[in-house]
Amino acid sequence: MSVMVAPSLRLLHESSLGFFGTSERGALSLKTMRRGAALYEVGRARYRVDDDCFLVLNDHQPYAVDVDRNVESFCVFFHPAFAAGVLRALRLTPAALLDAPFDTSARVPELLVRTYPQRHPLGRRLRAARLLNERHALHGPRVEQLALTLLDDLYRLAGEVRDEAGRLPWARAATREETYRRVQRARDYAEASLHAPVTLAELADVANLAPHHFLRAFKVVTGETPHAFLTRRRLERARRLLREGMPVGRAALDVGFSSPTSFTAAYKQRFGAPPSHEEKTSNSEEVAASDVA
Template sequence: MSNRNKNDYSPILHEKSAEYYWKGTGALSIKTFSGGRAMYQAGHGHFAVEEGRYLLLNQGQEYSISIEADLPVESFCVFFPEGFVPEVGRSLTMPVNTLLDEPFRTDNGQIDFVMRTYEILPELSCVLQQMRLDSMQQLHDEARLEEQLYALASVLIGEHLQVRRDIAELPSIKASTRQELYRRLYTGYEYILAYYKQPISVSEVAEAACLSTNHFLRSFKQLFGATPYQIIKEKRLQEAEWLLRHTDLPVTEICFEVGFHSQGSFSTSFARRFGDSPSAYRHEE
């Protein structure tokens, strides 16, 4: 993977690497990976970016990325020119008469996206897949790429508006307090996604979110509809189910690999979640 700078700007970074580390700042960007995961640290947050999700980083955000894998991990990252996404946001949210009266007005501000991982929705996936294919085939068409960037930016604006609606539902008198609480709760959530395979406590996650344990527990369940422990357990079971379907690892090894400490509790939890014991589930597959 190569570093990027303002004198060598490209909207796409498409590379493969089994080991990689870089630290610096960059443009507003989408980070996606396949065949493994990448670990990011940005601000106070820890982010594990896995297949099917993307990390959204704001303009000028300082961050570090590390990849440590047995096989090469494919990265596909898209970088937006400064001011590009806010301008798309203006065109999507302003009244039509305003856009007609001021067609060439530019928005010099920046959108403060919540830094977190997001699910790759079908409309985003379609554009990213086409951009990835273009990159592999070394197709360079400026008009085509510009349209693709507009399509991606439109999805990001939609996500941002949904996040604002979610923030508005949190209990607080001040909007700024709701926004800060949302960011801290997601910092805790991302910490769980990054380290769920390891022994982690609720108090540890709350500390990562810079919240008291009681405040964190109460607010976390309201936002996510589940407790931190339930999220941790679900992630471990999902990972175990994937390993059973895609690898030949022994059930006992899978049990400890995903973070369970007892094969008995693993088998019981797996059966409740998927309707069969791990061994029976593998045979049925």
């Protein structure tokens, strides 16, 4: 396990043998996982963090986390006073900062708790930081620069979220923002529950919306129905598992299909080939790699 403590942040970089824990007052933090997944529970919300995404948690955010065995985690925890000062400076104009360069009463603003795709610039920055830490090249001024850069990326990400919510069709800004927040909470819950049956009523309850209202709101925000989202994401995850060498039957169960027949039909309809094709492709790639070696 590697723990780094600096004036601006704390880094946790470790490979877990399996871990469950809780935090009553966590810091503003960024969570990433490699070669597996961790499940975070925040109130009624549920977030799955794996190779494809990262999670943003707020300052003073209570949560529970369950990390799979052999998962490599790389998490950044910002010191509250530092984060509050940097995010305040990013919000204010240069003139305002000249008039009041410091504000000891500043607090870390509340951000939208959700997962974001690893391909986002902030996700790529986190991956680069993890690689630097693996090479023992993340220390001294480079750590402080990393903290500033990550907070700048986080501020930009918050702006992107506001813009995305602002394009929703509801008249009042408060309605747009709150609807977006609730739908994203349900989307993350669905993403974390691909292995099990999930009902529309269950997702609506997580979003704290009536089912008919939730169904409409989910489609407006994401562009697809909850059922279409769940089916697409289950099949996409199954494809990844198959390419990693998992047998078809086990992959079907891992993504919530009770019947291999229905899984094969849905898979072929989406990708144009049966799931067994992925196994053959994976095997041929292994043979080619061994020939080169």
